[in-house]
Amino acid sequence: MxxxxxxxVIKSLGLFRVDADEKGGVRDGAGWxxxxxxxxxxxxxxxxxxxxxxxxxxxxxxxxLTMQTVGSSREHAYAKIPNVILYNEDSEERKARLLN
Incomplete structure (x- = not known):
């Protein structure tokens, strides 16, 4: 979910955006x-x-897509993906997360 x-929702509210600049973009993860x-x-x-x-x-x-290609609706195939909740986490947050 x-x-x-x-x-x-976060993207629609403008709380996740990429602003183009000479370095290839600045990502704002305020929504996360x-x-x-x-x-x-x-x-x-x-x-x-x-x-x-x-x-x-x-x-x-x-x-x-994997489930569709093998024709399986009953057997669930899973893939590991990056946890987007931690997107653009700053170093202070990371330290607190690792200590808890």
Whole structure:
């Protein structure tokens, strides 16, 4: 849900953008910072979602194209993808995440 749907909302609100510059672009991940702050408030540190969403650098996502190519709708194929919640995380946030 977060990887797919919330990313679209963040982009629609203009909280995730790429501004072109001479260095190839500046990425603003304000939407993901807001999301991380809210999730940190809502999810207890000992909960499994805290580790999955706020500490893991990769998450599993259904590999729909793989499932279609092998003709399987019952067997789920998964691929590891970067955890977009941690997008543009600053060094202070990273230190706090690793210490908790």
């Amino acid at each position: 977060i990887q797919s749907h919330l990313h679209t 910072k807001i999301t991380r702050d809210i999730l940190h408030q809502m999810i207890p540190k000992d909960h499994a979602l805290h580790k999955l969403w706020l500490q893991s650098t990769e998450v599993k996502e259904k590999a729909l």
